[in-house]
Amino acid sequence: MNALDVSDLSFAYGARQALNQVGFSLAPGRFAALLGPNGAGKSTLIALLTRLYDLQRGEIRVGGHSMREHPRPALKQLGVVFQQSTLDLDLSVEQNLRYHAALHGLSRRQSGQRVDAELARQGLSERRGERVRELNGGHRRRVEIARALLHEPRLLLLDEATVGLDPASRLALNQHLRNLCREQQLSVLWTTHLLDEVLPSDDLLILHQGRLVASGQAAALSLEHGGDLGAAFNRLTTVGATR
Incomplete structure (x- = not known):
């Protein structure tokens, strides 16, 4: 059973579409990095995953429990560290x-x-x-x-957790969380804007203009879209980029 399943997730603020048919899964013991430029929809996604916002369309399951139909057991499977x-x-x-x-x-x-x-x-x-x-x-x-x-919990969600930390503390925290994934089979979803916090073996999710424009292992996505993570990220998040 996956730690997290997101399917067909869409959300709008009035006429402005913040998320458009976003879907992905996170397996047990995996570290996933969520990247995206400002306005990509990361904050909206975090608010939906933590039930700060109610779902409009789509489904979120945490440890197999539906956030819409069974929010209490779903939230019990979730640990959160906000920015x-x-x-x-x-x-x-x-x-x-x-x-x-x-x-x-x-x-x-x-x-x-x-x-x-x-x-x-x-x-x-x-x-x-x-x-x-x-x-x-x-x-x-x-x-x-x-x-x-x-x-x-089965899933730990961290939203820009290294903001304000010095480089040594950032590195230590990053390594510590990966140890928890290996040792405890904890799954981690880590939102960041710092490319150096993503390792080649990580799962990688890239949001752009409310759409999930790339998902998969960071090393494979880097090779597919430019050869290194910076080039791949820039290519996938330029204005008008499509999935």
Whole structure:
């Protein structure tokens, strides 16, 4: 069963079509990068995947559950890290995680076990008592990832997660997420505008003017459309480009 299936997804703001018949799937344990210029429809897609917007046309299934017909079990399969941090800076790392666990209905015992496990996985066990405002940007992102994984989702969605991080922190976070894909069979959908965050082995989705103009392994798409990722991206997202 795929972690994510999107089919025939269309969305309009009045007369303006933001997404037009978008469809793709994400298999277990895969890291997929979502690229697109400003106005391509990435933000609209993220809003639909997280149910900030209601579906107009098409279908989204997370872990086999329909977002339209069974939104609660679908959302339980989804962990989200938004571009803007939503951590409480004056609470400790552990307090932030326990609060989120309570929102998901975890018992105190379950909460304690999963908080311990995620802090260890993120390399943050020794910082559990520190206030979030005392952490650097890279560690705050790791806290957000730990929080998003507490309820054991099949799919982790990260929206421009490295904005504001220094190059070393960007690289470390990128590598850490790929390790989670390999070790936990977690699937990751990563939206970015930075081409150097995409590896040749990644799944790649390119949006342009509301359409999915390319999907497949990054290395294969690069060869098919110009020889390297930058050339392929420019060719596929020039004005008037079609699928």
